[in-house]
Amino acid sequence: MTPETMQRKDLLGIAELSPAEIxxxxxxxxxxxxxxxxxxxxxxxxxxxxxxxxxxxxxxxxRSSFEIAEKRLSADNVNFSTSGSxxxxxxxxxxxxxxxxxxxxxxxxxxxxxxxxxxMLAKRIKAGVINAGDGAHEHPTQALLDAYTIRRxxxxxxxxxxxxxxxIEHSRVVRSNVHxxxxxxxxxxxxxxxxxMPVAMAAMGVEVAYTLEDALRDADVIMMLRVQLExxxxxxxxxxxxxxQLFGLTTARLAAAKEDxxxxxxxxxxxxxxxxxxxxxxxxxxxxxxxxxxxxxxxAVLYLLSGSYGEAA
Amino acid sequence: MAKNLTPKTTILDAKQMARIIRRMAGEIVERNRDLPHLxxxxxxxxxxxxxxxxxxxxxxxxxxxxxxGVLDIxxxxxxxxxxxxxxxxxxTRLPRSIDDCVVVLCDDVLYTGRxxxxxxxxxxxxxxxxxxxxxxxxxxxxxxLPIQADFVGKKVPTAQSEIIEVSFQSTDGAxxxxxxxxxxxx
Numbered sequence: 345m346t347p348e349t350m351q352r353k354d355l356l357g358i359a360e361l362s363p364a365e366i367x368x369x370x371x372x373x374x375x376x377x378x379x380x381x382x383x384x385x386x387x388x389x390x391x392x393x394x395x396x397x398x399x400x401x402x403x404x405x406x407r408s409s410f411e412i413a414e415k416r417l418s419a420d421n422v423n424f425s426t427s428g429s430x431x432x433x434x435x436x437x438x439x440x441x442x443x444x445x446x447x448x449x450x451x452x453x454x455x456x457x458x459x460x461x462x463x464m465l466a467k468r469i470k471a472g473v474i475n476a477g478d479g480a481h482e483h484p485t486q487a488l489l490d491a492y493t494i495r496r497x498x499x500x501x502x503x504x505x506x507x508x509x510x511x512i513e514h515s516r517v518v519r520s521n522v523h524x525x526x527x528x529x530x531x532x533x534x535x536x537x538x539x540x541m542p543v544a545m546a547a548m549g550v551e552v553a554y555t556l557e558d559a560l561r562d563a564d565v566i567m568m569l570r571v572q573l574e575x576x577x578x579x580x581x582x583x584x585x586x587x588x589q590l591f592g593l594t595t596a597r598l599a600a601a602k603e604d605x606x607x608x609x610x611x612x613x614x615x616x617x618x619x620x621x622x623x624x625x626x627x628x629x630x631x632x633x634x635x636x637x638x639x640x641x642x643x644a645v646l647y648l649l650s651g652s653y654g655e656a657a
Numbered sequence: 658m659a660k661n662l663t664p665k666t667t668i669l670d671a672k673q674m675a676r677i678i679r680r681m682a683g684e685i686v687e688r689n690r691d692l693p694h695l696x697x698x699x700x701x702x703x704x705x706x707x708x709x710x711x712x713x714x715x716x717x718x719x720x721x722x723x724x725x726g727v728l729d730i731x732x733x734x735x736x737x738x739x740x741x742x743x744x745x746x747x748x749t750r751l752p753r754s755i756d757d758c759v760v761v762l763c764d765d766v767l768y769t770g771r772x773x774x775x776x777x778x779x780x781x782x783x784x785x786x787x788x789x790x791x792x793x794x795x796x797x798x799x800x801x802l803p804i805q806a807d808f809v810g811k812k813v814p815t816a817q818s819e820i821i822e823v824s825f826q827s828t829d830g831a832x833x834x835x836x837x838x839x840x841x842x843x
Contacts, residue, residue: 372745372746374748375749387733650743
């Protein structure tokens with residue numbers, strides 16, 4: 345079932361991956377986890393390869409995670425970010441792409457506020473492109489590290505009930521996760537206020553709940569999403585205090601879920617908005633493990649995408 | 658197995674293989690009297706059953722259990738950038754620290770020596786072994802690097818068009834060594 349190799353240049357989203365490819369990435373990440381446990385956390389695999397990290401949106405966790413992954417594989421990396429870049433000086437995205445191409449990188453990791461930018465870049469440059477988040481569209485490596493974390497705790501993905509709670513509308517994490525989890529046979533319920541719930545959600549093959557209690561019932565996994573205050577043009581709920589009253593995860597509310605539930609959060613967390621500190625730091629939380637696994641999963645993706653194509657039979 | 662390969666001869670059957678592995682185990686013990694500091698490291702895939710078989714023989718002879726590690730050298734290969742998609746990484750597992758140990762690398766076939774070069778590079782990332790030795794079931798010649806084995810099961814002169822196929826019960830459901838010939842069509 346698992347293909348022995350990956351035959352693509354880019355990782356733009358989970359939507360286009362097959363279940364077998366997802367398995368391959370997760371299995372490969374398992375091998376890379378061991379590299380992170382060595383005294384010398386570095387392998388020579390991508391020696392002489394150049395990776396450009398192109399971040400048009402602020403990111404600490406994802407960018408550092410990619411950087412560490414690249415360094416552990418011995419790749420040379422260069423970081424570009426919006427502030428001070430040519431883009432701020434009026435350069436078009438296509439010109440940026442052509443300029444990057446001229447520097448002949450092997451891989452480009454890109455985050456951009458607009459959906460589809462990584463896809464546009466992928467068509468124009470020879471290097472492999474990894475989407476590190478495009479608008480509210482996809483964030484494939486986050487979904488992969490979430491799946492990896494779930495698999496390590498539950499041993500499987502198929503048949504699990506996963507509740508994803510919060511700001512569904514503005515979240516790229518939720519879209520990538522819904523694609524991945526439904527492909528792998530998990531049941532997904534998304535929950536949140538109606539004002540943050542896009543109508544298209546039901547068409548993605550998930551259940552929709554409008555109260556926290558309904559969403560959490562019998563959940564094996566709970567993913568809390570950050571309330572993205574900066575992404576909202578208008579406030580979609582009366583106050584942060586009311587949001588926490590209705591949708592904030594507290595110890596008392598956990599009772600609806602399964603006894604061995606795990607709690608995840610893609611970060612950064614707003615304590616006291618979508619999640620109480622007692623839960624975030626509590627025994628069911630695997631939030632910091634997610635961060636650790638992010639490095640292994642990104643190493644796996646960088647490795648698998650750096651095979652050569654075209655000449656291959 | 659790859660296509661267009663025709664079996665030419667069987668060079669070792671199960672009985673002969675067992676006898677050779679017993680002899681190699683004896684040679685390893687003879688050279689390394691300090692058994693508590695001995696570690697066998699099998700190179701994936703078929704170095705692993707070889708290492709396990711040697712360890713079982715040593716335990717039978719000396720009553721001492723020898724730890725067996727697994728090396729996956731994929732991330733250290735020198736041909737990763739050439740052609741084709743990336744090979745599957747299955748992971749390395751060493752049961753104990755290799756510092757101050759004698760590590761015996763085990764592989765089924767010694768050919769160009771490039772796999773052993775990669776294994777040596779990987780090993781030093783885990784520590785500083787007291788010494789590293791090499792045990793191979795078949796030495797088929799055609800070295801491309803200055804690498805020789807310390808313990809050889811059988812030397813088999815081959816043509817480069819030939820392929821040595823080593824089978825173990827645990828990985829292939831049979832114990833034998835055969836020479837295969839690449840077919841004319843390819």
